[in-house]
């Protein structure tokens with residue numbers, strides 16, 4: 001079957017079977033084209049809760065499907081490829097946080113949304129990379145444990161010097177893998193390009209960046225900029241996406257390491273097969289765990305609205 005024929009069939013099947021397709025911005029263009037909602041992990045969960053469809057099909061990684069299920073407990077949520085996990089989301093065990101809280105009852109635990117439901121359930125407030133600075137600044141307690149990403153946590157600490165922010169040793173292996181010498185080399189090869197970097201990159205890489213922001217922040221920065229050349233310091237799918245969107249401007253990858261294997265596991269065929277057969281991994285969460293994990297997300301939403 002040709003790609004276009006498969007996409008047409010997916011569009012027909014999703015209407016017939018009442019599915020809404022949610023695709024993370026790191027997905028391939030052929031998946032983004034047939035998706036109903038595209039965006040970062042939090043946007044997907046939040047928008048999914050508003051749609052009327054009975055079934056949600058998430059193209060991304062497991063913690064995103066769990067997030068969608070938490071915010072839409074009455075919908076059937078499917079993960080397009082059951083192998084697609086996120087190494088960072090699983091780096092810290094809930095038991096570690098429970099013992100930290102026992103030893104440090106005066107700390108507020110802030111969890112990046114890139115965490116498992118079990119880890120969210122023992123945290124106090126969630127953040128996304130775009131909301132982290134605002135949400136942490138509005139937490140009344142100055143003592144913060146930020147998990148799991150030490151780079152995002154350190155970046156937020158540098159922006160909020162009045163807060164006492166501790167981090168643990170977690171990170172995104174893709175973003176953290178980029179070295180300062182790669183950033184220097186990219187800037188030397190492309191002296192007219194601006195370096196736009198995700199805060200999951202190491203501090204020494206962020207120091208060289210012209211702009212630091214979430215995936216959607218990077219995309220918006222390009223949209224609003226008059227500049228013509230950019231080095232993209234986040235997943236290379238975003239470099240490709242921007243190049244397609246702006247064919248006459250120039251986009252360079254910061255590093256070949258910025259290619260998340262897990263984000264690339266989902267294929268158009270996975271989406272087609274779930275819609276065709278109705279068989280796929282349906283996300284089931286223990287209702288009690290789900291309720292607990294939802295609380296820090298609701299707290300984030302409340303603080304972010306202020």
Ligand code: SF4
Pocket residue numbers: 061085086087088089114172173174175235260261262263
């Ligand atoms: S890019 Fe990093 S944080 Fe995102 S899914 Fe891949 S490993 Fe996880």
